[in-house]
Amino acid sequence: MSRISKLQKKFKQLYIDAFLVTNQKNIYYLTGFDLLQGDGCLLITPENAIIITDDRYQLALEEFESDEVVATISRDYYGAVNKICEGLNLSVLGYESTISYQLFDTLDELMTSDIVPFDHLIEQMRLIKDSTEIAKLREAAQLQTAGFEYALSIVHSGMTERELAIKLDYWMKMHGASSSSFPTIVASGINSAKSHATASDKEITDGDVVTLDFGYYLNGYTADMTRTFAVGSIDPELRDVYEIINEARQQVIDMAKVGIHGNQLDAAGRSLIEEAGYGDEFNHGMGHGIGLDVHELPATYAPGATKVRMKNNEVITVEPGIYIPEIGGVRIEDDIVVTHGGAEILTTAPTELLIVGD
Missing domain, CATH: 3.40.350.10 (Creatinase/prolidase N-terminal domain)
Known part of the structure; x- marks a missing residue:
């Protein structure tokens, strides 16, 4: 039909x-x-x-x-x-x-x-994607992964956040993307403590963590991926925070299945962050729907999302983050397909901590 x-x-x-x-x-x-x-x-x-x-x-x-x-x-x-x-x-x-x-x-x-x-x-x-839509979202996510690899290959100390965002934008469009689905976030150093910073004229320097959050349309559908990496070295506390966030992300993905409520899925990752003492530093929902728009239903799943219930072939983001003023922040975001058999991760870029130029 x-x-x-x-x-x-x-x-x-x-x-x-x-x-x-x-x-x-x-x-x-x-x-x-x-x-x-x-x-x-x-x-x-x-x-x-x-x-x-x-x-x-x-x-x-x-x-x-x-x-x-x-x-x-x-x-x-x-x-x-x-x-x-x-x-x-x-x-x-x-x-x-x-x-x-x-x-x-x-x-x-x-x-x-x-x-x-x-x-x-x-x-x-x-909200529920058919097989054609999932295939297009998978292709968009594959382009995101390639774009992240490109960003890692060119980023260096002394480059500005805006320069990295512009070069990534050019590369994505030269490789098939029609446009970005939101302004690319490149947040380095203390800017990474702002969950929705934009790319500025700040120079990326040794010792900075860099949060790169970007999404691009390919054949009408958009992916949305965040990776955090370090340049030269990383603050020991942020190294610990990175491991907490990566584990929280994985716990949410492991719990994602048809029928689970949004608040339960959120709790799978948030509880780990709270137990580590960073509950106040995680100040947004765990994720949202994605497809033709970068934000689709469910608009968010978070502690109060008791009415959100995951359906088969729903595509959502998983994006826990910890943001510490004066030090920096870490966010890792994947796009996943919820199925009866669990979750398929569409964004396959590495999630282990990467330190470039060290």
Whole structure:
């Protein structure tokens, strides 16, 4: 059954006659057509999936092969939506609750049908990956691993964080990546104590630990990987912290299986960090979903995530970290597929402590 027909089957239980999709990634997920955000919408009716966009996309739509999707060319996207709904006597239109207030105001003014918001309707469908999606995520993760090896081969004392990020970006794009899925984090020395530092003009120096957190799109899907390494030497406390984080990461992966709750999975690693006395220095969730977006459902799994329950073929990150002000921090992040038989690790770059240039 196609993704569109799965959505259409939900209409009766949702008490809607049609559903309007405006999120770019959700349109791509349902149709395979790449429409830039704001350049149109997708109307799913009981019988059709209709892309409504303007004539800039006419040639691309003529080349687009689909047995399910048709197109309407119009500069008045939502006027066209209303005309289609009126023509088909569709009286209740569902829409994504994440739309802007401006778009809501437009729909509220235009639509003769009732409009009803839904939270994460398509995102819930995206949570479970099919075999094609997992293959694409695996390829993206393999490119991440190769990119990390490249970064290790060029990093040296005196290079700035920004220079390393720029060279990695160039290398990833030259090897197939379309774009980064978030600004690359290169955090060295005391900057590594900031869990979401960005690449700065700080020079990487001997004795620094460097946290490299990056994600790149390949064929529409993104990986998200973090590795921490040292340059020249490493503070003894951070060496111990590294071992704690690596063990916590592995414990979470070992516990990851279908049916486990998010708080239980989080506890598998967090408890080890707390027992070592660093509970206050781990200040974020254990991970999140990943796929067409770098952050997908589950948005996070952490101590309070009792309602999150892992499903077969869900792809999540595992990213414990300890951040010590004035000294530095360590984070190691992998992407994994949750299955009935346990977890498959997609990001296969080495996780043992690496010291470059010593």
